[in-house]
Amino acid sequence: MNLQLKEKGFTIIEVVLVLAIAGLIFLMVFIALPALQRNQRDSQRKNDLSRAQTALVSYQSNNRNASPGVTDALWATFKTQYLIAGTDTFEDPSFGSYIFKFKDTTRTAPSTSVADNGEIWVFSSSTCNGETISSSASVRKVALAMKLEGGGVSCVNN
Numbered sequence: 001m002n003l004q005l006k007e008k009g010f011t012i013i014e015v016v017l018v019l020a021i022a023g024l025i026f027l028m029v030f031i032a033l034p035a036l037q038r039n040q041r042d043s044q045r046k047n048d049l050s051r052a053q054t055a056l057v058s059y060q061s062n063n064r065n066a067s068p069g070v071t072d073a074l075w076a077t078f079k080t081q082y083l084i085a086g087t088d089t090f091e092d093p094s095f096g097s098y099i100f101k102f103k104d105t106t107r108t109a110p111s112t113s114v115a116d117n118g119e120i121w122v123f124s125s126s127t128c129n130g131e132t133i134s135s136s137a138s139v140r141k142v143a144l145a146m147k148l149e150g151g152g153v154s155c156v157n158n
Helices: 012-062 072-082
Strands: 099-102 119-124 126-129 132-135 142-147 153-157
Touching: 012 072, 012 142, 012 153, 072 099, 126 153, 132 153
Parallel strands: 099 119, 126 142
Antiparallel strands: 119 142, 126 132, 142 153
């Protein structure tokens, strides 16, 4: 009687195929992960910009609709009094503390990512029209804008 023993185990092709599939899965995760993290940081930045907008509305209601001022120093005081009072923080997820930069009426959108310089640009007598800053007839209108890490500009106004 001729008995053939069949060995149990995986062939080399099966092992290579499983390793190739696992490698593709890891590659997809490592490609997608930075984009997901960048989008998460940009979402935090948009929330921070909305928080600054809310603080601006609060400031104006406490000060007869006046804006915080026309210099970076006055906006720094606004930040201290309305955004980081007590134990609150107002920081970019990757840069550190935000810096308000008063741009008066230049109305050009920020060109450097907030992740690189932490700047929130302030435009007086301005409103937001999508990603662009437009002139407003009201001196009480203030637009706040920042360039996002993933591209595009986030702009809010009171």
